[in-house]
Amino acid sequence: MQDIMENLVKLASASSLVLVIILISHLRKIGIVKDFLSAASRGFIQLMLLSPILAYVFFSSIWFVYATPIIAVMALLAGYTSAKRAEASGLSKAILITTPSITIGALFSLSALTILKVIPIKPEFIIPLAGMAFGNAMNICSLTLTRLLGEIKNNRDKIEAMLALGASSDLTVKEFERIAAKWALIPNIDNLRTLGLIFIPGTMTGMLMAGIAPITAAVYQLSIFFMIISSGIITAVIAIHFTRARVFTPAHQLVDI
Amino acid sequence: MQMIEIISLKKKIGSREILKGLNLSVKKGEIVTIVGPSGSGKSTLLRCINRLTEFDSGDILINGVSVREYNPLELRRIVGIVFQLPVMFDGSVEDNIAYGLRLSNVGKEVEKEKMIEMEKEIKKIAREVGIEDFLSNEATKLSIGEQQRVALARALILKPKVMLLDEPTSALDPKNEENIENLILKLVKSKGITVLWVTHDVAQARRVGDRVSVMKEGRIILTDIPEKIAWEEVYV
Numbered sequence: 441m442q443d444i445m446e447n448l449v450k451l452a453s454a455s456s457l458v459l460v461i462i463l464i465s466h467l468r469k470i471g472i473v474k475d476f477l478s479a480a481s482r483g484f485i486q487l488m489l490l491s492p493i494l495a496y497v498f499f500s501s502i503w504f505v506y507a508t509p510i511i512a513v514m515a516l517l518a519g520y521t522s523a524k525r526a527e528a529s530g531l532s533k534a535i536l537i538t539t540p541s542i543t544i545g546a547l548f549s550l551s552a553l554t555i556l557k558v559i560p561i562k563p564e565f566i567i568p569l570a571g572m573a574f575g576n577a578m579n580i581c582s583l584t585l586t587r588l589l590g591e592i593k594n595n596r597d598k599i600e601a602m603l604a605l606g607a608s609s610d611l612t613v614k615e616f617e618r619i620a621a622k623w624a625l626i627p628n629i630d631n632l633r634t635l636g637l638i639f640i641p642g643t644m645t646g647m648l649m650a651g652i653a654p655i656t657a658a659v660y661q662l663s664i665f666f667m668i669i670s671s672g673i674i675t676a677v678i679a680i681h682f683t684r685a686r687v688f689t690p691a692h693q694l695v696d697i
Numbered sequence: 698m699q700m701i702e703i704i705s706l707k708k709k710i711g712s713r714e715i716l717k718g719l720n721l722s723v724k725k726g727e728i729v730t731i732v733g734p735s736g737s738g739k740s741t742l743l744r745c746i747n748r749l750t751e752f753d754s755g756d757i758l759i760n761g762v763s764v765r766e767y768n769p770l771e772l773r774r775i776v777g778i779v780f781q782l783p784v785m786f787d788g789s790v791e792d793n794i795a796y797g798l799r800l801s802n803v804g805k806e807v808e809k810e811k812m813i814e815m816e817k818e819i820k821k822i823a824r825e826v827g828i829e830d831f832l833s834n835e836a837t838k839l840s841i842g843e844q845q846r847v848a849l850a851r852a853l854i855l856k857p858k859v860m861l862l863d864e865p866t867s868a869l870d871p872k873n874e875e876n877i878e879n880l881i882l883k884l885v886k887s888k889g890i891t892v893l894w895v896t897h898d899v900a901q902a903r904r905v906g907d908r909v910s911v912m913k914e915g916r917i918i919l920t921d922i923p924e925k926i927a928w929e930e931v932y933v
């Protein structure tokens with residue numbers, strides 16, 4: 441009981457920062473209050489639901505039976521969230537692109553790390569790491585697709601001028617695909633670059649706070665970075681590939697998006 | 698011999714019918730101008746001919762063959778297009794002119810003779826459109842008039858049989874308008890290119906067209922030699 445009370449007080453105190461967010465957004469007319477509040481309340485409810493589930497799954501002997509649907513839910517949610525962004529940029533039925541791209545990207549890197557025995561096959565590793573992989577792949581997917589669709593929209597005339605000279609659809613968007621993927625990976629790369637200098641990321645923070653040796657925490661953190669960046673780049677490439685097939689017809693015509 | 702034959706062409710965009718069963722034939726080497734109110738579907742028609750956009754029904758024959766039978770990438774080299782506003786690609790004027798030529802070499806080693814041959818063609822076409830002094834300039838920095846010359850050269854270097862012109866002079870000042878109009882006329886006539894030339898300028902339509910077509914609400918309502926058209930009716 442003491443524990444719960446203490447946690448609630450901490451949560452309430454931390455929430456004072458929410459006021460800062462709202463105040464600044466309001467004063468500077470950034471217009472994210474609504475978006476932020478709905479995201480924050482969703483985040484709150486999700487975590488509150490997740491904690492007891494995790495507590496149960498971590499100590500279950502048949503944890504992998506639970507892990508499968510948990511990961512499936514992650515995949516669907518990540519796909520759905522990213523699809524919303526892509527649809528706002530004009531891509532219809534985007535979920536058919538985002539979900540498979542994110543899933544393949546995230547699962548590939550996660551499997552690689554387990555097969556290489558970098559991370560043990562234990563629920564307290566697999567589930568949170570899957571969360572990171574899916575979460576990051578989701579962000580990369582959203583960033584890649586919004587940028588790519590934006591570039592294509594802004595460069596419609598240029599793309600059609602190239603098509604009109606006999607260029608294939610692939611060739612006309614190559615440049616924009618490269619820009620989009622590179623741009624989407626910037627936050628990841630910059631985090632990696634400043635790792636330990638400015639930015640002590642989640643996993644390492646958590647491990648340090650839990651009293652694990654810094655060198656062990658560092659190795660995990662690096663491995664995780666490689667995992668999320670590799671899953672991100674795979675996701676970006678697949679999403680780009682699927683998108684190209686949607687914005688062009690087989691006759692090399694740019695469709696309206 | 699008909700170079701372009703358009704037969705009951707229909708196209709919807711969304712639920713709106715833009716082209717409503719349009720018919721038009723253009724003979725080899727002929728220039729047909731199209732005039733008509735804004736929104737009547739002139740640009741859409743041109744974009745159907747080189748298949749930048751898909752039509753729903755009817756057919757378009759180029760040299761007797763349906764455009765759907767062509768490989769679209771080849772069709773667009775046979776049927777060139779110049780838009781109202783030229784779009785320059787990054788790089789030099791020479792890069793822009795060579796764009797279509799170099800497409801077939803992407804990722805390939807090019808023999809020296811072919812390179813020299815290409816250089817020659819680029820210089821020749823640049824001279825013809827009057828931009829031989831700008832070849833190494835950055836294309837996006839040229840004036841609109843100069844860019845339109847590059848756009849023309851870029852299409853003509855592919856030796857098209859047909860040119861589609863979508864108000865090619867309407868973004869230009871009067872002096873440039875006259876210059877480019879005369880330039881196009883001279884070039885297409887000397888090369889025997891068949892032309893479909895959209896313009897909102899009725900005087901221009903009369904000047905340059907062997908025949909003039911009047912378009913209204915997705916149809917060609919009348920095609921004739923300029924002398925025979927009742928212009929009072931077209932102007933309204």
Ligand SMILES: Nc1ncnc2c1ncn2[C@@H]1O[C@H](COP(=O)(O)OP(=O)(O)OP(=O)(O)O)[C@@H](O)[C@H]1O
Pocket residue numbers: 696710715733734735736737738739740741742897
């Ligand atoms: N991609 C599109 N999406 C929706 N509507 C379109 C699209 N392209 C064309 N239209 C509509 O189709 C109609 C015909 O357009 P089009 O550009 O062919 O006309 P136009 O005769 O060339 O006009 P203008 O003289 O102004 O250039 C217009 O009403 C236009 O709004």
Ligand SMILES: [Mg+2]
Pocket residue numbers: 739740741863
């Ligand atoms: Mg038009």
